[in-house]
Amino acid sequence: MAEQPAPGSTRDAAVTAPDGSAGADAAAGDAAAVAVEQSYLDRLYGRLDELRGDAQGRLSGALRQVGNTPSERAERESVVRDANDQVAMLGAVEQGLCFGRLDFADGAEPPRYVGRIGIFDEANGYEPLLVDWRAPAARPFYLATAAAPDGVRRRRHLDTRGRRVVEVTDEVLDLDDAAHAGHEGLTGEATLLAALSRSRTGRMRDIVDTIQAEQDRVIRAPLAGMLVVQGGPGTGKTAVALHRAAYLLYTYREQLTRQGVLLVGPHRTFLRYIEHVLPALAETGVLARTVGELFPGVATAVEEEPEAGLVKGATSMVEVLRAAVADRQRVPDEPVEVLIDDSHQGFGFQHDTVVLEPETVAAARDRARRTTRPHNLAREVFVAEVVDSLGWQVAQRLGDDPYADQALGGNDAPGEGTLLLNEGDVAEIRRELATDSRLAAALDELWPTLTPQQLLTDLYASDDRLAAAAPALPEARRALLRRDPGAPWTVSDVPLLDEAAELLGVDDRARREREERLRRRRIEYAEGVLEVAAGSMSQEFEDEETEVLEVTDALTAEQLAERQVEADRRTAAERAAVDRQWTFGHVIVDEAQELSPMAWRALMRRCPTRSLTVVGDVAQTADESGTRTWADTFAPYVDGRLRTAELATSYRTPAEILAVAARLLAHIDPTLTPPRAVRDTGDEPWFRCVPSDLIATEVADTVRTEAAEVGDGRVGVIVPAGRATAVTAAVRTVVPDAASGDDADLERGVAVLTARQAKGLEFDTVLVVAPDEIVTESRRGYSDLYVALTRTTNRLGVIHSGQLPAGLEA
Numbered sequence: 001m002a003e004q005p006a007p008g009s010t011r012d013a014a015v016t017a018p019d020g021s022a023g024a025d026a027a028a029g030d031a032a033a034v035a036v037e038q039s040y041l042d043r044l045y046g047r048l049d050e051l052r053g054d055a056q057g058r059l060s061g062a063l064r065q066v067g068n069t070p071s072e073r074a075e076r077e078s079v080v081r082d083a084n085d086q087v088a089m090l091g092a093v094e095q096g097l098c099f100g101r102l103d104f105a106d107g108a109e110p111p112r113y114v115g116r117i118g119i120f121d122e123a124n125g126y127e128p129l130l131v132d133w134r135a136p137a138a139r140p141f142y143l144a145t146a147a148a149p150d151g152v153r154r155r156r157h158l159d160t161r162g163r164r165v166v167e168v169t170d171e172v173l174d175l176d177d178a179a180h181a182g183h184e185g186l187t188g189e190a191t192l193l194a195a196l197s198r199s200r201t202g203r204m205r206d207i208v209d210t211i212q213a214e215q216d217r218v219i220r221a222p223l224a225g226m227l228v229v230q231g232g233p234g235t236g237k238t239a240v241a242l243h244r245a246a247y248l249l250y251t252y253r254e255q256l257t258r259q260g261v262l263l264v265g266p267h268r269t270f271l272r273y274i275e276h277v278l279p280a281l282a283e284t285g286v287l288a289r290t291v292g293e294l295f296p297g298v299a300t301a302v303e304e305e306p307e308a309g310l311v312k313g314a315t316s317m318v319e320v321l322r323a324a325v326a327d328r329q330r331v332p333d334e335p336v337e338v339l340i341d342d343s344h345q346g347f348g349f350q351h352d353t354v355v356l357e358p359e360t361v362a363a364a365r366d367r368a369r370r371t372t373r374p375h376n377l378a379r380e381v382f383v384a385e386v387v388d389s390l391g392w393q394v395a396q397r398l399g400d401d402p403y404a405d406q407a408l409g410g411n412d413a414p415g416e417g418t419l420l421l422n423e424g425d426v427a428e429i430r431r432e433l434a435t436d437s438r439l440a441a442a443l444d445e446l447w448p449t450l451t452p453q454q455l456l457t458d459l460y461a462s463d464d465r466l467a468a469a470a471p472a473l474p475e476a477r478r479a480l481l482r483r484d485p486g487a488p489w490t491v492s493d494v495p496l497l498d499e500a501a502e503l504l505g506v507d508d509r510a511r512r513e514r515e516e517r518l519r520r521r522r523i524e525y526a527e528g529v530l531e532v533a534a535g536s537m538s539q540e541f542e543d544e545e546t547e548v549l550e551v552t553d554a555l556t557a558e559q560l561a562e563r564q565v566e567a568d569r570r571t572a573a574e575r576a577a578v579d580r581q582w583t584f585g586h587v588i589v590d591e592a593q594e595l596s597p598m599a600w601r602a603l604m605r606r607c608p609t610r611s612l613t614v615v616g617d618v619a620q621t622a623d624e625s626g627t628r629t630w631a632d633t634f635a636p637y638v639d640g641r642l643r644t645a646e647l648a649t650s651y652r653t654p655a656e657i658l659a660v661a662a663r664l665l666a667h668i669d670p671t672l673t674p675p676r677a678v679r680d681t682g683d684e685p686w687f688r689c690v691p692s693d694l695i696a697t698e699v700a701d702t703v704r705t706e707a708a709e710v711g712d713g714r715v716g717v718i719v720p721a722g723r724a725t726a727v728t729a730a731v732r733t734v735v736p737d738a739a740s741g742d743d744a745d746l747e748r749g750v751a752v753l754t755a756r757q758a759k760g761l762e763f764d765t766v767l768v769v770a771p772d773e774i775v776t777e778s779r780r781g782y783s784d785l786y787v788a789l790t791r792t793t794n795r796l797g798v799i800h801s802g803q804l805p806a807g808l809e810a
């Protein structure tokens with residue numbers, strides 16, 4: 001049994017035997033402790049197997065059901081889904097099911113075991129056998145210290161492989177010996193350091209057994225409001241964000257299952273890197289998206305040119321888009337004649353002509369705009385106004401007193417003087433005009449129904465449209481927005497499409513009318529059913545004097561019709577994935593410093609309650625329109641009510657490497673404090689200078705040796721974008737399956753990435769190539785290099801040809 005001090009715990013306490021009594025022989029204590037925990041673990045896994053059996057049984061039973069009616073089928077589907085989720089969840093917690101035990105000071109309470117899920121002893125009054133790590137009862141496992149033990153005498157970490165206990169490590173919380181405390185503030189130091197020095201697999205692991213106190217406070221912060229977590233590289237922001245998602249889903253289960261949780265990450269490779277963490281924490285219902293995927297129907301990973309990204313990311317684009325929409329609401333310079341095409345038999349004005357006078361159109365446009373409805377919805381008002389006015393025009397012509405002057409072109413205002421048709425006739429004429437296809441086409445020219453994609457495509461494709469929509473933008477910046485129709489959407493376009501969708505609105509009248517027709521049909525059918533039921537009742541009870549409650553007393557046709565509607569069984573995440581307007585119960589944003597102000601607007605629309613967790617590091621901001629200070633970024637949304645937290649300990653990057661990174665940080669922002677490392681490795685980072693044209697071969701040779709060195713671990717090669725192709729080709733001569741690019745498969749041993757592609761990731765060994773070029777490639781080049789240097793968990797090598805950037809030189 002490895003014994004280690006907790007902060008303020010005894011370093012030299014007597015070895016504790018598994019039953020809590022002091023023992024003299026450490027080795028015997030070890031074996032005995034392991035044996036005791038093994039037998040408890042066996043019991044837990046036995047119970048887990050039973051639970052799995054039950055869930056599997058429910059699943060098989062439901063699958064055997066056929067379901068004769070729609071509601072039976074829906075019921076079956078729901079049971080299958082629940083049982084399936086249960087089977088998957090119970091499967092996912094197999095590894096590391098139980099990882100901790102708390103023993104209490106007064107001995108009054110039995111030991112409390114902490115694990116991935118809660119397990120109860122059904123046969124014994126539902127006594128807890130295992131406490132879910134998210135339950136309040138598990139909290140002392142993460143927070144108890146000798147100074148504030150919360151009743152805990154001993155915290156034990158169980159190290160397991162599969163179903164076997166390999167080792168137990170105890171921390172005895174003893175204030176008397178606090179002077180001997182180990183690394184200040186660390187919980188379960190030995191277990192933590194063992195976890196940190198394990199080689200990487202290309203997939204992020206959960207940290208459920210070694211969450212640190214500063215992280216625990218963020219994870220369990222209340223749901224409401226906006227929480228911003230600033231932390232340097234490797235401080236566990238991603239880990240904390242994911243564990244917070246699991247915690248919130250557990251604690252606010254009902255609300256969040258209904259509304260869903262959205263997790264936004266920087267790129268697809270990153271989302272794949274973290275995708276196993278939540279299932280291992282027994283949670284699956286989180287929708288994970290990049291900003292480029294936030295607009296259903298458009299999925300893009302195409303990066304924008306930095307200059308254009310800066311223009312597109314600024315909130316001034318809101319005005320540009322508003323003006324672009326207004327520009328599509330046209331008034332003709334001259335009267336427009338429209339030949340009425342359809343056969344309007346009633347009044348015989350087929351093949352007649354109506355004239356769209358500029359004043360008429362302008363008045364209709366003003367009226368429609370005054371409604372402040374989105375463009376596509378205000379169109380209805382515009383059309384009605386024009387048709388109204390044309391109705392008078394036609395009515396006057398058709399119904400004129402033959403002896404009066406010609407109406408059109410004269411001074412007659414509608415309704416004045418000589419009209420022979422009555423109100424009903426005029427209404428009929430309007431109805432006919434409203435369905436005329438040529439008039440509709442003419443009105444489309446003046447106020448078209450638009451999709452966001454159409455609006456943006458047309459805007460980008462035309463200098464005139466851009467000039468009309470963005471008069472305040474200097475011409476050179478406007479030119480950055482130009483793109484040909486059909487060019488792929490970029491990540492920076494996505495928030496603009498979303499903004500455009502808001503301005504345009506969706507004209508869903510056809511859908512609503514269809515649904516209303518269906519609803520009426522269901523009610524008619526239900527009325528029939530109720531009539532039959534009522535008829536049969538009155539016959540049966542004809543002779544009885546007693547008052548009988550009839551079916552129609554308890555149930556209306558509307559209620560019965562409602563019951564016929566099949567419930568939508570999809571999860572919130574599934575529904576939210578296809579619904580742009582879905583609003584989430586909570587939104588978590590990782591690498592949040594990269595989001596532009598326009599992207600924040602799009603996200604805030606998805607979270608009107610402002611229940612958000614935002615994690616990031618302003619020193620790592622690479623995007624030109626990303627965050628410099630959190631307070632400025634969120635000032636428009638939270639009105640000073642921002643909760644902030646800081647994570648100050650880097651769990652990933654060893655002290656030797658953080659020392660170099662800290663020198664670079666001073667160039668990025670001297671006011672920022674570098675995180676402190678939790679460990680050192682004794683391995684100093686190395687620098688090697690080679691001629692520029694030999695860099696790729698030098699990298700390849702080094703990859704060969706480093707890959708051999710890390711064994712099962714991972715090597716990351718971080719390159720300037722300009723060298724990515726050449727270095728990847730060279731590396732593949734020694735490691736043919738080396739991953740690279742936007743969609744890199746990190747489970748391969750070696751990956752060649754740019755600093756931006758490596759954002760959020762980590763490797764056992766990192767080679768940074770041509771750091772001077774990384775710095776000069778972008779305006780935020782120092783931040784890119786800072787990201788590159790801090791991706792390693794162990795070793796760092798720098799291969800360069802010229803002068804090292806300031807901060808890196810010896």
Ligand SMILES: Nc1ncnc2c1ncn2[C@@H]1O[C@H](COP(=O)(O)OP(=O)(O)OP(=O)(O)O)[C@@H](O)[C@H]1O
Binds near residue numbers: 196239
């Ligand atoms: N309490 C912990 N126990 C064990 N490992 C931890 C703990 N906290 C963080 N780690 C590990 O440290 C590494 C860095 O964590 P993470 O990626 O969450 O940091 P980050 O702050 O998001 O980093 P960056 O900003 O550089 O992307 C990961 O391997 C993570 O598992």
